[in-house]
Amino acid sequence: MLRLSRLTDYAVVALVRLGRAEAVETSPGIAAAIGLPEPTVAKVLKALACSGLVVSQRGAHGGYRLSRPLHAISVAEVILAIDGPIALASCVDGAAGCESQSLCPVAGRWDPVNDAIREALTGITLADMEEAAVPRAFRLPAELSAATAGE
């Protein structure tokens, strides 16, 4: 299913949440706000801080805040922070670990595919996702039908 780790989903939610916050927010606070277990949220935030997407402030009255506005953060960056490099196959780029390399007729040839995906993901920012993230209950029936028609 070309799955993305669930943690990345959490990361997007947390980042959007932070984008709306005015001051720093603690990880328990964010966890409560988005309805997720606190340790998990903390783990996600740590990874995001490690990648520089959020800035952490330690000590009392500390917490997290965005390092950049939402429209300056691409989905690709979030995935990179949580899931690691964006690549579809284990056999990627110059990966020399493939034992059947001599037989494999497409040796590492997922590269164009990976590039295409990277490009697609870089073009979408969190602001785009936030904009489309109006709760369904608040959307007009016309919006809903228009959205489903496009799928």
Add this chain to the structure above:
Amino acid sequence: MLRLSRLTDYAVVALVRLGRAEAVETSPGIAAAIGLPEPTVAKVLKALACSGLVVSQRGAHGGYRLSRPLHAISVAEVILAIDGPIALASCVDGAAGCESQSLCPVAGRWDPVNDAIREALTGITLADMEEAAVPRAFRLPAELSAATAGE
């Protein structure tokens, strides 16, 4: 890592192989040709046959052949056949299984991302991958260094 199942990789290899074959090929034959265990290849071919990408012929002197030329098969179709629907998150489209839907501020909003990926993958055919799949032993050192420099 935004992983794709290894079976999909196998599927591409097998399909490219079939694209070069002149007659039908048996699954043991393909397995031997691409250096993969036979039962695994058989499983992949079954899935591909189920999706109509290859045509199976039962009985003695049976085997598999492509239903369409390589340039008419997109990577997206192969992924769809092996891995199922192309979607990044478990929380997709109208998926109503999300228990924290009321809290989730991006409820199902991976849709634009999924669409972008689907589009990118649909634009790449197996012929594109085959073309780029010149065995490394046959490539000039200049090509190899140029390829690695791009990473």
Add this chain to the structure above:
DNA sequence: TCAATCAGTACCGTTCTGGTCCACAATTGG
């Protein structure tokens, strides 16, 4: 100095993937 908060690590249970095997159906060829 103490409390609040992030940082890092280590661990466990569940789930999924990859891989194997077996019984059955279909087709060909003698």
Add this chain to the structure above:
DNA sequence: CCAATTGTGGACCAGAACGGTACTGATTGA
């Protein structure tokens, strides 16, 4: 008409990865 060949479908198992949790330490502010 029979037997050999080949795909079909399902069940099954081991290993790894993921999600989630707990614990200890470091840092900051009151």
